[in-house]
Amino acid sequence: MAFCTNCGSEMPEDAVFCSNCGKAVNDAPKENAATTIQPQAGEKNTALTGLVLGIVTIIVGPFAAAYVFTVFVSVMTGIAGIIVSAAALSRNKKAGQPIRMAIWGLILSIIGLVLTIYVFISMYL
């Protein structure tokens, strides 16, 4: 699978134009094409870690307010999910699947964190 050098979306190896942004494949400067970042196994794992942290945060968040310890754990996984997902996003600009996982990881981590803090505040303050 090849990736568009303009918008980063996936396209067939023999594509002449990008189906997403319409950029001609041959328009890409040679040095740019040579340095196109391919999704690495490690980068995919980073994105997956962020996604898992986000899912854990959003599941634990609503129940976390019952104990100070679980609130602490949920806030930590939320912050870790945001950091890991943001790191995966910044390193996977051209990749298809890892960037989608990283975006979901970021969204779920933020919602999970907000949910945790909201439930905690509404119960104790």
Ligand SMILES: [Zn+2]
């Ligand atoms: Zn494109």
